[in-house]
Amino acid sequence: MKKKGIARILATIVIIGSMNTSFTYALENKYTGDSSYAKIGKQKEELTVIKTGTTTMRLNVRKGESTSYISLGKIEKGTKVEIVEVATTGWYKIKYQDDYGYISHKYVKIDKDTDRVYQNPSQYFQIQDNISFEGQGNYILKKGSMGLKVRKVQQKLGMSKTYKAIVGPVTISKIKAFQKKNRLKQTGEVDYKTWKKMGLSDDDWNNLGAYVSPIQVDENSTKKDCIETMISRAYDYLGTEYIVGASGKPGQGVDCSGLVMQALYAAGINPSPVNVIRHSQPGYEYESRNLFNSKKFKKISYKNRKRGDLIFYSNSNGVIIHIAIYLGNDKVIESWPNKVVVWPIKNSHRSRIAGVRRVFN
Secondary structure (H helix, E strand, C coil): CCCCCCCCCCEEEEEEEEECCEEEEEEEECCCCCEEEEEECCCCCCCCCCEEEEECCCEEEECCCCCCCCEEEEECCCCEEEEEEECCCCCEEEEECCEEEEECHHHEEECCCCCCCCCCCCCCCCECCCCCCCCCCCCCECCCCECHHHHHHHHHCCCCHHHCCECCHHHHHHHHHHHHHCCCCCCCCECHHHHHHCCCCHHHHHHCCCCCCCCCCCCCCCHHHHHHHHHHHHHCCCCCEECCCCECCCCCCECHHHHHHHHHHHCCECCCCCCHHHHCCCCCCCHHHHHHHCCCCEEECHHHCCCCCEEEEECCCCCEEEEEEEEECCEEEEEECCEEEEEECCCCCCCCEEEEEECCC
16 A cells, blocks of 8 residues: 655755756755755846837847857848847847847837837936927027027128127117117017018928927837937037027038037937027027026936936136036037037136036936
């Protein structure tokens, strides 16, 4: 007669050592005390899928995160892939044949119901799919107004650039004289009727002060991609004229805040309520101060500055007066009278650094 449970457990397993997740264990007989030894092979850790996508061409699956690694095999165009990690190179680590391999992120379309490859933590400005103020630039030019629309009006009135692009006493006087000559109400402000009487276009009335650089990042963009996109867009403006309150297209005119806004837009960052339209309104010349005070950029110490950080400058009273984008190697790109330039982070024009803020965290 068999005794119930006699063969239920005859040995216990005792882990006595490990290396590189290969384990040595002892089998100890419960009844005799004898031991025997064996090894368990390397145990693969199951990684969490963070997003899914579809390949856009036939790809090599490689052992590491670049083309310098050997190919483990190929997957066809249209293959659904499960991504478990994004390497520093931007390559995706994917599930492949009961193991893992790497493919280039450039040839994977991320599914819309999954997250971006990179997104800022929720307490900071989020990367957007769309930013637009199209048609919202139809504001009246009045005392203190600034920017490209003001420059257009001043050019029509025969005024030189020495008056900057600000509606001040001289500009107001000339506007009134123009209105009187053309039998318009003499307000000293430029409304739509006055604008059109000057022969200026509807498109400029609505959009000249509302330009937004096209977003140049997508769901496949890494953190590094976002930083480099921001910097690349700023470089598009090299040599562009410094115009106070302006944030136009390359070659049209920008000031320091306007340049930074366009660089941010290209990388999918909308720093509203700071925006191109408000920047041209009376009292908003120094949007650099509002960007400095925003809690949606990360405060960074000067010694820990990195490429892509925003550098803020103050006057002798500690008031923020200027902003630039850090390029590394103690260089910045900035709009400073009279144009967009690459300069040392400190020079004879401005050297009082008030702080550093990080856009992508």
